[in-house]
Amino acid sequence: xxxxxxxxxxxxxxxxxxxxxxxxxxxxxxxxxxxxxxxxxxxxxxxxxxxxxxxxxxxxxxxxxxxxxxxxxxxxxxxxxxxxxxxxxxxxxxxxxxxxxxxxxxxxxxxxxxxxxxxxxxxxxxxxxxxxxxxxxxxxxxxxxxxxxxxxxxxxxxxxxxxxxxxxxxxxxxxxxxxxxxxxxxxxxxxxxxxxxxxxxxxxxxxxxxxxxxxxxxxxxxxxxxxxxxxxxxxxxxxxxxxxxxxxxxxxxxxxxxxxxxxxxxxxxxxxxxxxxxxxxxxxxxxxxxxxxxxxxxxxxxxxxxxxxxxxxxxxxxxxxxxxxxxxx
Amino acid sequence: xxxxxxxxxxxxxxxxxxxxxxxxxxxxxxxxxxxxxxxxxxxxxxxxxxxxxxxxxxxxxxxxxxxxxxxxxxxxxxxxxxxxxxxxxxxxxxxxxxxxxxxxxxxxxxxxxxxxxxxxxxxxxxxxxxxxxxxxxxxxxxxxxxxxxxxxxxxxxxxxxxxxxxxxxxxxxxxxxxxxxxxxxxxxxxxxxxxxxxxxxxxxxxxxxxxxxxxxxxxxxxxxxxxxxxxxxxxxxxxxxxxxxxxxxxxxxxxxxxxxxxxxxxxxxxxxxxxxxxxxxxxxxxxxxxxxxxxxxxxxxxxxxxxxxxxxxxxxxxxxxxxxxxxxxxx
Numbered sequence: 001x002x003x004x005x006x007x008x009x010x011x012x013x014x015x016x017x018x019x020x021x022x023x024x025x026x027x028x029x030x031x032x033x034x035x036x037x038x039x040x041x042x043x044x045x046x047x048x049x050x051x052x053x054x055x056x057x058x059x060x061x062x063x064x065x066x067x068x069x070x071x072x073x074x075x076x077x078x079x080x081x082x083x084x085x086x087x088x089x090x091x092x093x094x095x096x097x098x099x100x101x102x103x104x105x106x107x108x109x110x111x112x113x114x115x116x117x118x119x120x121x122x123x124x125x126x127x128x129x130x131x132x133x134x135x136x137x138x139x140x141x142x143x144x145x146x147x148x149x150x151x152x153x154x155x156x157x158x159x160x161x162x163x164x165x166x167x168x169x170x171x172x173x174x175x176x177x178x179x180x181x182x183x184x185x186x187x188x189x190x191x192x193x194x195x196x197x198x199x200x201x202x203x204x205x206x207x208x209x210x211x212x213x214x215x216x217x218x219x220x221x222x223x224x225x226x227x228x229x230x231x232x233x234x235x236x237x238x239x240x241x242x243x244x245x246x247x248x249x250x251x252x253x254x255x256x257x258x259x260x261x262x263x264x265x266x267x268x269x270x271x272x273x274x275x276x277x278x279x280x281x282x283x284x285x286x287x288x289x290x291x292x293x294x295x296x297x298x299x300x301x302x303x304x305x306x307x308x309x310x311x312x313x314x315x316x317x318x319x320x321x322x323x324x325x326x327x328x329x
Numbered sequence: 330x331x332x333x334x335x336x337x338x339x340x341x342x343x344x345x346x347x348x349x350x351x352x353x354x355x356x357x358x359x360x361x362x363x364x365x366x367x368x369x370x371x372x373x374x375x376x377x378x379x380x381x382x383x384x385x386x387x388x389x390x391x392x393x394x395x396x397x398x399x400x401x402x403x404x405x406x407x408x409x410x411x412x413x414x415x416x417x418x419x420x421x422x423x424x425x426x427x428x429x430x431x432x433x434x435x436x437x438x439x440x441x442x443x444x445x446x447x448x449x450x451x452x453x454x455x456x457x458x459x460x461x462x463x464x465x466x467x468x469x470x471x472x473x474x475x476x477x478x479x480x481x482x483x484x485x486x487x488x489x490x491x492x493x494x495x496x497x498x499x500x501x502x503x504x505x506x507x508x509x510x511x512x513x514x515x516x517x518x519x520x521x522x523x524x525x526x527x528x529x530x531x532x533x534x535x536x537x538x539x540x541x542x543x544x545x546x547x548x549x550x551x552x553x554x555x556x557x558x559x560x561x562x563x564x565x566x567x568x569x570x571x572x573x574x575x576x577x578x579x580x581x582x583x584x585x586x587x588x589x590x591x592x593x594x595x596x597x598x599x600x601x602x603x604x605x606x607x608x609x610x611x612x613x614x615x616x617x618x619x620x621x622x623x624x625x626x627x628x629x630x631x632x633x634x635x636x637x638x639x640x641x642x643x644x645x646x647x648x649x650x651x652x653x654x655x656x657x658x659x660x
Contacts, residue, residue, distance in 0.1 A: 069467070113648060117648075117652050117655075118655060119648060119651055119652055119655070120605055120606065120651070122404075122467075122605065123599060123605055123647065123648070123651050124648065126592060126595065126596075126647070127643075127644040127645070127647040127648045128644065129592070129644075130592070130640045130641070130643055130644040130647075131640065131641045131644035131645070133637075133640055134637045134638060134639070134640030134641040134643075134644070135637075135641060137635075137636075137637035137640070138635065138637045138638060138641075142635075142637065244475075247406075247471055247474060247475060250467075250468070250471060251471065251475070254468060260465050260467065260468055261465065296482075296483070296486065296487065298479050298482035298483045298486075298487055299479065299483060300479070301475050301476060301478060301479030301482075302476050302479035302480055302483060303479075304475050304476070304479075305472050305473065305474075305475040305476020305477070305479060306476060308468075308471065308472050308475060308476075309458075309472045309476070312458070312462075312464050312468050312469065312472065313458075313462055313464070315464075316462040316463060316464050317462070
């Protein structure tokens with residue numbers, strides 16, 4: 001159903017660019033209100049910290065676009081951080097490879113469960129969340145694992161390249177690759193097709209299982225990479241970190257306008273979603289610093305939840321009124 | 330399914346998967362108990378029974394509500410956070426931090442009713458988001474999963490509330506005819522929910538919605554209303570469980586009460602044989618599922634396996650249980 005009334009067009013435009021607009025408004029607000037908001041220090045620290053979440057959300061975005069979900073990303077990142085920390089005396093590349101490898105292994109098992117054993121993604125990755133967390137605790141002997149400071153491993157998370165934090169570069173490269181894959185390759189089109197209608201995709205002869213396999217593998221790998229950055233940035237592999245990351249990632253993806261039923265989605269908007277949620281925190285910290293209000297850290301999750309609430313309600317309203325998204329499942 | 334198809338299925342000699350899908354949890358539980366009798370020292374004691382029952386109680390109470398939600402094809406991620414809210418509210422009321430109440434019995438009654446009621450209202454809110462805005466349950470309940478614990482933390486400012494109020498702690502520490510009160514509570518809830526699901530129109534409507542929502546709507550079922558009620562029930566169950574947990578602990582820590590409960594409850598439901606896609610549910614199965622998971626953990630711990638390894642085993646069991654069920658359905 002296509003309507004061309006200007007009102008409807010505006011609404012669907014808001015649906016696509018709403019998150020970017022909100023992000024810009026939030027930055028503008030911060031810039032106008034706080035002295036050091038757009039200072040180099042603040043910008044780099046926000047980017048450095050949120051790059052981990054950006055990586056996890058990118059994987060989640062692809063998984064959700066196929067109509068699936070990956071609840072294991074948080075504990076996969078924790079596992080990746082432990083493995084990377086254990087391997088860190090061998091140098092940054094080995095540490096990076098080990099963490100990435102652990103993540104890919106988790107992704108591989110998820111992919112097998114979803115595509116071969118045909119277990120619902122929700123259940124398969126929920127089980128993997130427990131398994132990865134248990135494995136991380138076993139490997140780390142129930143405590144955090146200090147990384148090697150001599151081998152140069154910590155530079156992955158703490159150093160800059162061309163004045164820009166290395167984790168942010170890693171995230172940027174991942175997003176560019178993700179964007180290219182989604183928009184310019186047959187795999188990318190397959191991802192959206194599967195989410196739109198899996199049976200039709202199979203009937204059209206697209207390798208649905210192979211695409212889903214790749215998507216879960218990638219999500220695991222990206223979570224492992226986030227774990228490497230975590231270990232390197234904070235100097236320790238942390239088996240109990242990562243709790244709730246999967247939900248943060250889902251929230252970022254949803255805020256970015258990707259439908260959880262799959263079939264619609266955008267890599268760029270997901271990045272905007274991550275930054276929006278991250279900067280919301282940052283603004284709250286600045287606001288506390290001004291001394292007008294003092295909201296404890298506990299308010300942050302309340303505000304995050306409220307924010308998610310507003311977004312999902314708006315999304316629901318848009319998709320029932322907008323021109324594109326009249327969908328019935 | 331037509332009658333001939335059903336007959337064919339019955340007359341087939343032995344369908345291992347279908348058999349396992351139906352009785353697997355029960356068999357697993359029986360095997361676990363046998364194994365423990367044989368190998369775990371001091372297993373056949375009242376104390377072991379008590380430890381396991383008290384630990385499984387809160388999971389079962391939450392999982393009863395979760396079973397109903399999952400039967401409609403939904404999910405409720407917010408249960409752990411709602412436990413934290415009810416666990417934070419109750420002590421504030423009976424300790425008189427909000428309004429001083431002189432009469433202990435009155436204060437405890439008010440605390441219980443308000444805490445459980447508020448959790449129920451939040452559950453209703455979940456249902457409202459899902460029924461009114463047609464938001465997917467996993468996202469709608471994600472809102473309170475994130476915000477709910479925050480609300481509990483804001484209420485208590487993140488502080489630990491300790492107390493020694495026997496009148497209140499009766500629900501976690503007391504006994505009725507020698508049986509722990511929370512076990513009685515659990516059994517009553519299980520019976521009530523099983524009755525509702527099997528013998529009432531409302532129960533059939535829940536199953537119908539999970540089986541095919543459109544068909545249910547077209548056949549005149551008030552889908553929105555049923556969903557509202559189901560999520561409210563899940564909230565109430567979480568509220569009760571939150572009170573039991575803090576009563577056992579003699580303290581309430583908003584950061585910890587109900588942490589990870591959503592996963593335990595979902596796992597119990599899945600292992601128990603309720604279809605996670607909705608349309609088929611068994612409360613007794615959920616009870617058996619929760620007990621199986623608890624007993625696996627106990628068995629491993631009692632035999633010197635670290636807790637972290639028990640997590641991995643639990644994950645394996647969930648996947649295995651769901652896989653067997655699927656094979657049973659496909660066969």
